[in-house]
Amino acid sequence: MQMRLGQAANTGNGPIISGNTGMLAIEARGLVKRFDGTLAVDGVDLSVPQGTIYGVLGPNGAGKTTTLRMLLGIIEPDSGERRVLGHANPQDIARQIGYLPEERGLYPAMKAYEAIGFMGALRGLPQAEGRRRGRALLEEYGLGHAAERQIRQLSKGMAQQVQLLGTLVHEPRLVVLDEPFSGLDAINQGKLERLIRSLADRGATVLFSTHVIAHAERLCENVAIIAGGKVPYAGSVDTARDRIPAQVRLETSDADGPWRAALPADTSRIGNFWHFPLPESGVEPLLRALIAGNAGIRSLSIERAGLHDAFVAIAGQAAAEALTSGATDGEDGQ
Structure with a gap:
């Protein structure tokens, strides 16, 4: 079944946010939300280009879900502005949006x-057409054998895939997925990654939240890092990784000699391997010094920083530990 994306939305009464929003599916400025006096989201800014896969990356309780719900108009911000598919009120274009909440739920x-x-009928799709598309989607994504089975008879992973397909059945222009990989095994996570890529290939914009860095690094060109209700970084994955110098891993046969003076001061040694940041002058002057000093180069590799290292540098060690711990927050809605 080939999805046909909806027509461009009417932009209404003009932008509430200055600048060119023509190529943005979502733009938000200064979103703030409190619950019972507790600040859950503190001045979030986001710009999500159309037709891209954009990740909101942060630990549980960081404010990801609250941010997504404000963007979708499920809850209103205490202050700030947002524009979704050209509309200040996302509810006006709800039928052009597919939303998979963190809390899963289907009639068993x-x-x-x-x-x-x-689920398609809830977005304005005639029920008969929604059921026809439902069967087609189940076949397309390898679940045709489950079409006639009740939800209560499905495994957790299969039921989650059914809910995801229900999120897509009305062919939305914008797909918002809140922790979509949660509860899926490795095989189904891989299937979901391929599905997300296929949505972007067909022209949809995909915005998803996650606390698993690997998913964001594999799927996203752009991410927003959120911690403590703030966004300390929003931009390309490559730019985030470039904040940390690439690391050099050098193996030598000689353990000492005058060539060691060419190594940076912050070099560390583990066995026969030397580790240090790539010098600003590049690797060529270093190589010349090592060769001239008969260091006996056995191997040399330059390893670019990963998104996890960038997350630590941007959000801090405590946020990174919370990210990897999988600790639950006090309020799922944050």
């Missing part, structure tokens, strides 16, 4: 294809 007595059709 419904058959899989019926559940997908029902």
